[in-house]
Amino acid sequence: MARYNLVVVEKIHEADDTCSLRFELPAEVADDFAYSPGQFVHVRAVVDGAPVERSYSLSSAPQVDPHFQLTIKRVESGALSPFLVEQVQRGDRLEVSEPQGRFFDENAGPARHYLLFAAGSGISPLYSILKWLLGRERGDRVTLVYASRCESGIIFRAELDALAAAHGERLRLVHVLSRPAPGWTGESGRLVADAIERLLGPRDAGGLPEIAYLCGPEAFMASVAEALEQRGLAPRDIRRESFATAEAVSADALDDETTVRILPEGTAEDTPVAAAPQTELTVAIDGEEHSIVPQPGETILAALQRAEIDAPFSCQEGTCLSCMCRVEQGAVRMRRHELIGLTPEDLGEGIALACLSKAEGTRVRVSFEDV
Structure with a gap:
């Protein structure tokens, strides 16, 4: 990186x-x-x-x-x-x-109704997405629900209001305050399921498919995601960006029942890999190759950090996707995680997340190049 x-x-x-x-x-x-x-x-x-x-x-x-x-x-x-x-x-x-992450899908297909839910500084990536969507003038509609504590804490307040005024037919902006001052006439309270459904109203009468992007505290996103699933959105259409830094996952917890096995692209799922007490892990990154031996309990990312190899990472919990790598030899075990933004196609291409994966086999090679 x-x-x-x-x-x-x-x-x-x-x-x-x-x-x-x-x-x-x-x-x-x-x-x-x-x-x-x-x-x-x-x-x-x-x-x-x-x-x-x-x-x-x-x-x-x-x-x-x-x-x-x-x-x-x-x-x-x-x-x-x-x-x-x-x-x-x-x-x-x-x-x-360099910029990292795969939070947003730059859909080139039919127009959509984008449901953006932000809390606090979680508005930052959604503000970027909002401006880009409105700028491409493809017919997308956007609903932005932005939760803040008080009026003075609303980030980009003037800019958001100006966008709403300029794109009234395409953008619906809803500010929700948890601690409103006297005189506030907008929405207030917690964004629970009933409130979310009331704010959104019926599914798009124009037939636009809905997709949601969430950014904010974990509890906020969990609550919103639950409400959106009740609304009928599939989990794959509810994308989340986490600012939290979780404790690193231990490879000891990555057993067969809690993981998915990832092999190089084109390799049959039942292909055996040579096993031995000691695994040599080769990593291609930034035009160089490094060989290390992971210690017990180390994920691929933890092994790289111990060896002081500068690998990309951020959240360490599988939501930001910044530590994506491609399995090129051997196999890895990656924790199943409901928030992972990897698709079945990604897994079939050998894509794994280093923060949630452990090397499996005598010889394992992963690459962070062109992922």
């Missing part, structure tokens, strides 16, 4: 605890920073003498915005966000990775 030192050319205060940073992209790195709606980048900085890295979503939209922008909400106990929100200024340099 390549990283570059980029200059902050503008800092925008979006709310009391949130800012957006816009970066200069020199011509020689512009191709590396081509991105899709809803992607994120890794940001690395030295804070109090120690290097810290976190991922943040891009809030700019490709082919729509002339700038490259990410948005950060300060987390009181955060290792990096307070530094970025409070101390970074125009002219500073930050180490930024």
Whole structure:
């Protein structure tokens, strides 16, 4: 995963605890920073003498915005966000990775009704997706339901209201406050199933198929997803982006009952692989190859981190898809996970997530190249 030192050319205060940073992209790195709606980048900085890295979503939209922008909400106990929100200024340099993630599907088929549900700073990737959808003028309809604590905490408030005014027939914007001040006339309360169904109304009378994108705290997304399934959406049509950093999965927990076996593309499912007490794992990444021996209890990602091999990752729980790799030899066991955005076609092509997989067999090779 390549990283570059980029200059902050503008800092925008979006709310009391949130800012957006816009970066200069020199011509020689512009191709590396081509991105899709809803992607994120890794940001690395030295804070109090120690290097810290976190991922943040891009809030700019490709082919729509002339700038490259990410948005950060300060987390009181955060290792990096307070530094970025409070101390970074125009002219500073930050180490930024190439864009990552496969949250959004740039559907080239028929028009759809997009249901976007955001809570707090979860608006960032959905704001990118929203602008891109409205910009392509294909006939899609969008409903954005945005949950915030209070009016002053609504990120991109003016911009969202302007989009709603400009695209009234295609965009329906609903703000929901959990702690409204006296005088608030909009929606309020928790987004439980009954409230969600009331806000959305009947399924699209125009016949547009519905697909949903969710971003926010895990409890929020679980509640919304349950309501959308009751509405009739298939689980595959409910996509989630998680900002949570979960504890790393232990390979000891990846048994046959809780995993799916992934083999190189074109290999029969029942193909045996040579087994031995010790597995040699070869990894192709960033134009180089590394050979390591995973220790007991290590996932592929954990083994790479122990060997100080710079592999892409973010959430470590299988929702961001940034640690996708391709199995080229041997086999891996990957935990079954209801939130994984991999398709059966991906699995058939040998695609696995390093954070949820362990190597299986004497010789295993995976590649992070061109996945």
